[in-house]
Every structure is written in C-alpha cells, then in structure tokens.
Amino acid sequence: MDLHKDFFACLALKHTPRLGPKVWRELFQHYPSAYEAVQDAAAWPALGLATAAQASKCQAEVWREKAEVEYRAALKKKMDVVTWFDPRFPASLKEIPDPPAMLYIRGDVSLFRNPGVAVVGARECTPLGLETAGRISAQLSRIGVTVISGLALGIDRQAHLGGLKGVGSTIAVLGCGLDVEYPADNMDVRLSLDTKGLVVTEYGPGVTPRAGYFPVRNRIISALSLGVLVAEAAHNSGSLITARLAGEQGRDVFAVPGPIGQPTFTGCHRLIKQGAALVESANDIVEILRYDFARELAHVPDPTSGMNENGVDLEEAVVKKKAKPKAKSVEPPAPVRRRPPQADREAMSLTEDEKKVLGLLDQKDKMHIDALGRALDWDSPVVSRILLMLEMRGAVQQLPGMWYLVREA
Secondary structure, eight states, X not given: OOHHHHHHHHHHHHTSTTOOHHHHHHHHHHSSSHHHHHXXXXXXXXXXXXXXXXXXXXXXXXXXXXXXXXXXXXXXXXXXXXXXXXXXSOGGGGGSSSOOSEXXXXXXXGGGGXXXXXXXXXXXXXXXXXXXXXXXXXXXXXXXXXXXXXXXXXXXXXXXXXXXXXXXXXXXXXXXXXXXXXXXXXXXXXXHHHHHSEEEESSOTTOOOOTTHHHHHHHHHHHTOSEEEEEEOOTTXXXXXXXXXXHHTTOEEEEOOOOTTOXXXXXXXXXXXXXXXXXXXXXXXXXXXXXXXXXXXXXXXXXXXXXXXXXXBHHHHSOOOOOOOOOOOOOOOOOOOOOOOHHXXXXXXXXXXXXXXXXXXXXXXXXXXXXXXXXXXXXXXXXXXXXXXXXXXXXXXXXXXXXXXXXXX
C-alpha cells in the first residue's frame, strides 16, 4: 500500500462536504485502503455505504483544493501521519462509532501499544487536585501504564508531568494543529513530549484551537484509554464530557473525592454518585483494570521477534524508544520469602518471555528493572509490560525504586 496515496485519499474524504467519521468507518471496513474507497465512490450508494449526494460530491472532487493545501503543508512541515490502514494506527480507535481517518503524530508512536489510562480535570484547580493528578500519573507510568491527557493547563499538565517520570510515559491529544504552540504556558511540557512522549491530533497544520474542537478530541482521549480518571472537576467541567464518552465507549470511569463544599470537586462527587470508582492512588485503578491490563498485555508481541501481531516489521512500522541513562537507585532491603511451588507457576500459563523474567528473578533476591532489561537486552517499556503482567498474576512484587522480586508463596 502506498502510504502517501492513502494519506491523500483520507484528506479527500475529510474534505468532502457532509462526509463524516461514521461514513469513513463504513468505507474503511469495506475497502482495503482509503485510496480504493475514493476510487470506487460511484459504487457507495449501491453498497449502502453512503448517500448518492455524498458519493457525487466525492466523485466531483469538490475536496481537491482543501486536500491539496493540507497535504502540501504536512509534507513541508515533515509531519508524520498514521492513517487507518497504517499498522501503527491504534486498534482501539477503530472500535468507536466516530473514529478519525488519520492522526498527525510526533514522538514515540510505540506508546499506542501500551495499556493507557486517561487523567483529566479542570484548568482552574486546587493544590490538592494538582498533587493527586501528578502523584497518580507518576505511579501509573512507573509500572508501565501510559498516561493520556489533553495538554491543557492545570490537571492535564500535572498528568503529563507525572507520566514523563516513568517508562509508561504519556500521550497528549491536541485540539489544534500539531504545529500550533498552544497553550503557550505548556510549551516546556510539549517539548518534553516531543522527545519522550507522544503528541497526536486529527487537526491539520495551522489549525488554531476553537472551543468546539476540545469536546471532539475528547473522544480520542477516552478511546485510547482503558479507563478515565477525573482528578478534579466542577459540575460544568469539560472533563465530564470525557467521562461521559468513556462510559459510552465501555471504559471504566474513576474520580478523586475532594473536600465537601469545594466547588471544583462537585463534578467528581457527582460521578462517584453515578457509579464512578472512588480513587485515591494508582493501586485502586490497577486493581479495577487488572483484567483489562492482562488482556492488553497478552497481545504484546514477542520483543525478540521484531514483528507485531499482523506480521509487520516493527523496525519499519514503529518508532523505537531511545535508550537513556538511568539514575542509580538506592537498593531496598529484600524480605525473606519462599519461592512459589512449580505447580502454582504452571497454573499461571506463563508465556516464554514471562518465564525468562522469572528465571532471572529466581537467581537473585531482587533485581532492578534496568538490570533486567540489560540482562534480557530488551527496552524498558517491554520489560515493564511483562513485569506488570506478572504483577497482575501475583507472580512478582514491586519494591520502592523499581526493584522486583518473586512474590512469596
């Protein structure tokens, strides 16, 4: 498949009047590429994929001028694009009723493959909300969970800063073009995301933020996540839109309780009354999502194979995370423990990679995540994913400072 042709075809669909995400989804499920969908526009009505008027406008190429302008601008600015048919495109976005046809991206695209949790909240917030959002985000990232948010000031900013502290890192979903510096006060975080995280948007080059764009982008934040945490929100906060979308998409919703009478927490309290899980730490989220994490991590490919589940070479399809020097950790004391019986391990149905990690841990009282990575010659995100899976199964225990040991029997 010619990725440039498919990108331009996605732009043709995007700029065809009255042709939206729901129609794109139908087309993409029927055709093997966006290019072939556009080429066969005359057949859409007979196939029940679009109306005669929509097909006619596409055939008449009323989209051409706008599509060419956006295409040239993206090429000039050397923007990376993932379309629906690109193996890097997030599978979770294909499941929602109104998916984007493509995403402009900058940063580590391999983060799309991590289990993620969205952390959102108010721009105008309290020190309590800021501390809680940053702390929980850092806790999630340190065990390999990617933190997803919207790069706004306030809670979103703290979520990204927390996510950058761990191997899970963080994804920002913008309500404007990838080349637009917004919000200006968050450019320090944005620069870190460009090199250590991932920034994505469905809006083209030069598109400036508008009020209506943010609720629309929220569907992507929730769709990329296994669950959404609202860290602080008033009764009319835009974060509640993300929570509602998460519920509609079948995601779990979490909320942080605040002081009684504090206006900026009334939205969180309402969510809790409506059934959202009350959260005080990352452990609360991990406990609720443990089966979702296990399912997601079970589909992570063999890190030594160089191939994803579709047989696509990861060297070509995925931007690899660059290795960076790790700060030395103070070694914690290891508790005295007994190894679990072999029969217990057999009941866990461990993968070969999980057995490799446990085999190394069996030889030591404890090992740091960096030492495990060096011994196995795996990147930190890969080691972190497998350790998280083993934690979910009760096979290993994490100690402070990212040290791990075999959980006692």
